[in-house]
Amino acid sequence: EDQVTQSPEALRLQEGESSSLNCSYTVSGLRGLFWYRQDPGKGPEFLFTLYSAGEEKEKERLKATLTKKESFLHITAPKPEDSATYLCAVQAGGGNKLTFGTGTQLKVEL
């Protein structure tokens, strides 16, 4: 059974204080690892897809990396508008369904 574990559960940062979120996974035949951002009361917003170990992707203050066992979402100089829950999900095997982690709730304060 595919398993995805995210840490920490919650993270409080000061504006400008860089940090990383972790997503550890155990799957059989990884096809893709996805990062989403979810604001309260809304659906997840797609951020990145990573396919193979060593791959990196960047978007504004966010950078996602992938190894054979985990992925990191690095947030550089965060702003209050980066406050949200960040979800990691894996797609494995022959199908295209996603298995989600429980998310990291990020709060960036002034």
Place this chain on the structure above:
Amino acid sequence: GAVVSQHPSWVICKSGTSVKIECRSLDFQATTMFWYRQFPKQSLMLMATSNEGSKATYEQGVEKDKFLINHASLTLSTLTVTSAHPEDSSFYICSASDPTSTDTQYFGPGTRLTVL
């Protein structure tokens, strides 16, 4: 970018009634659509996967007679919660898989269902 809409965004109904939620992919044709349920402060739990023109595949523990899914076209899927009860109150979110974007799932804004 890929846009998925849901309607309604929220609904309140009486116990025993049925509620239909629509999910549409607005700017792409989705080969597959997914329905999720999310409880407060929890992650998304996949309920079912639907492909256009065929029966939905339900996850273990999800009652297919209670949660009816119809995927009539490549841009529309509907979820009907039949004989709703208070324990069905939840946040329901759909997603659509874009085959031109290596099957990335794009999510709708969600529907808040409250059953009184």
